[in-house]
Amino acid sequence: MTELYVAPFGDDSSPGTAERPFATLDRARLAAQDLSGDVVVQVRAGTYALTEPLRFAEADAGRDGGRVVYRAHGYGTAEREEVVISGGREITGWREQDGVWLAQVGDLDTRQLYVDGRRAERAAVDVLPGAVTATETGYITDSLEPLSWHSPSDVEFVYRGRYPWTEARCAVAAVSGDHEDGADGSDGEGHGGDGGRAGTGGDDGGEIAGRDGRSGSTVITMAQPAFGHAMNLYNSAWAGETSHGPGLPTRLENDTSFLTEPGTFTLDRSRPGRHVLRYLPRPGEHPERTRVVAPVLETLLHLTDVHDVSFQGLVFADATWLRPSRTGGFLHYHGSGYYEGGPVERVTIVEGEAWVTIPGKSASIPAGVTVNGGTKVWFENCRFTRLGATGLEMSKGVDVGVRSCDFDTLSASAITVTGSRDALIEDNWVHHIGLDYPGSPGITLADAVDCTVSNNHVADVPHCGIVITPGRGTRILGNLTTDTMKVLADGGGIYVAGPQGDSSESGAVIRGNVIKDTRTPYNFGLYTDYGAAWVTVEENVVTRADSTAVLQVAPPLENVVYRGNFWDADPVGSDTPPEGVVYEGNVTLADERKLESATADIQSRAGLLRRRKADG
Structure with a gap:
């Protein structure tokens, strides 16, 4: 094994020894390219402020059967040093x-x-003042208060719950005082005309352009193309009522007056x-x-087509994501997906009564740390915190994993694994995520084959805890979710959608999980939804949810087995299971003490492995 050293007091012209360490991780990466066998980069305590992302490519992989490990000094001992990779x-x-x-x-x-x-x-306020009318390009209000906004083009409107599972964002382009002749004070290009005001703030305030003493209304023009996309996307009918566009904002952010x-x-x-x-x-x-x-950087670490590389005991922190500001909006649809424009599809929920429009295709929120095409890439005992998008994304990987890491204070999801095979997500603590984009799940598997999510604890999240989209051979085992669905609705502690294989052998297994305190109204603690097929749901515990589970969904469930589960209330539809569902041997115990006693063994094996080890 060869050891290289990095320290804040080092010098990149040094040889990278313990006595004369490098100053940067990037210099250590370059040095490791010339070494064979196992290489350990020992990183001494400190904050390593990046001016550009760390990028790893095929040349940075392990060589001659060895691994390259980037490790906090003292890793595995009580003397482990704190190493922060900061953007x-x-x-x-x-x-x-x-x-x-x-x-x-x-x-x-x-x-x-x-x-x-x-x-x-x-800084934010919760109400757009006055009597407000929505238009195709924004809003008109009889309040003159928006004319006092210091920098209107920096103001962002938040739209929570247009669909129960969505929260969108759209920026303001300009505000203007309505002319006596009915014009809106705009020059047609999103700038305030005479009597209007766009982004004209100053360092310390200043005079309010457009406040000319006349009574009337205020026109708020929203930024394009985002607002136009929102008008295209958010359309639905329910209980005889139709809605068009994002509606009125539920929150206004980022003006000095707030x-x-x-x-x-x-x-x-x-x-x-x-x-x-x-x-x-x-x-x-x-x-x-x-x-x-x-946070300044959007990406801290990016790996492309590497193999045999590990990161141990490091903290990844302080990144942002600027796309919502650059494009004037974030048009959330579901999970980590958002709409960038293009066709929308109309989906019928109840024939002749209820329908909703959905994107023809969606983009996904990116991550501060990304692995694209890796093999045998592992993150162990790391922390991902203070990141403005998702924490970690691993795509098109083989035999990759995340073990015993902490994810907290994230704007979006913690872990997303897409298009990967034989991935393991184990013993991770995920909490307080989705702080800016609350539709984001804690952990997501998408288009995954033979991947396992086991013994994680997902807590205090605004929507779903663990989400599984169509894949094959997925295993969701022994996880604990608590206090999920705290903000948005229509989700669950564990959510599964779409086909999961083509037989019981290749399908998904959801076993030994404990789901407690699924908070918002209109949720299902353990939720097989939207055409889920070839799923075995067994020996799980669900308690304190709005609904424990649901068996009747559209499109219908196919080849789904609910067996030996414990609930404090019967799932919706369990009295008459549909044709595609086997429902057998499940136990409902409304008495909490009896349920806790009957499920003590399952609950003792769910959640973080490291806590069980610490408890002896």
Whole structure:
């Protein structure tokens, strides 16, 4: 085995020894290319601030049967050092004005901020003021309050629950005062005309253009193409009522006038190259003693077609995702998918009564750490935190895995595995994710073959805990989900959709999982949905859900077996199981103590392996 060393006090012109370490991981990566057999890169304690993503390609793979391991120094011992791979920039040079901290940040663009490691929320209000009417291009309100927005083109509207499982975002282009002749004050290109106002903010405020003293209404013009796409996507009928477009916003974010709650921030980008960051501090915070970090990079680590590479004991932190800002919106549809335009399809839910439109195709939220085409690539005992999109995505991998890692404070999902074979997701703790994109599941398998998700704990998430889309031979074993579905509806602690094989031998097995506290109304703790086929659901425990499970869905379930499960309430449709479902040997115990006693063995084996080991 060959050891290389990296340390914050090192020098990339050094030989990479313990006495004379490299300064950067990228230099160690290059040095490892010239070595055969097992190579261990020992990374000493500190924060390694990246100015560009770390990129690994085929030349960085293990050679001659060896592995290349990037490891926190002291890994596996009580003396393990904390190593942070950061895509953030520390903000300094604060000045105070009326209790608000201000910093000139040049061309910095970000959607997140962290203060002494704690997430700061974007400043927001919950109501678009006045009597509001939606139009094809935005809104008209009888309130003049939007004319006082400091930088309207930085304001973002959030739309929660247009469909029960969605939360979308669209940016404002301009606001304008309505003319006496009925014109909207726009010059036709999204800028405020005379009597209108677009992105005209300044460093410290300034006069409000367009406030000319006349009474009337305010026209809010939304950014395109996002708002047009939203009008195209969000259309449905239910219970005799139809809806068109995203509706009224449920939250408005990122304007100085919204900055009233301590611990919130805004970013004013109205002057190119002279962006201003504002932060309203919490009690006890002081600009000279508080560390404020703005994520800058969107990708921290990207691996393409590598093999025999591992990462052990590292922290990946401080990344953002700017696409929603660049395109003026994030049009969420389901899970990690969002709509970029193009055809939409109309799906009938109840003939002649209920239908919904869905994207013809969707894009997926990216990840701060990505593996594309890897073989025998592993992440062990790492932490993924303060990331503005998904934590880790592994696509087109073979024999890849994520073991004993922590995922927290993420804007989207924790782990996404797509188009992979023989992947293992085991013993990971996933919690407090989906903070900006709450439709995001904790863990997702998509188009996966012979992959296993076992003994993970998914907790405190806004929608589904674990999601399985069409695949083959998937195993979901011994997981624990708690406090899922805390924000959006129509999902579950474990959600399975589509065909999972072509026989019972090649199908999915959902066994020994414990699903507790599935929170929102209209959810199913263990949810086989939308044409799920060749699925065996056995020896699971579901308690404290709106509905424990559902057997009657559309398209219908085919070759699905529910056997030997324990619930505190009968699943929907279990009294008359449909033709494609076998329902046998399941036990309903409404008494919580009796259910806990009857399922003690299953519950003792579900959840994190490392906690069981720690308990002896």
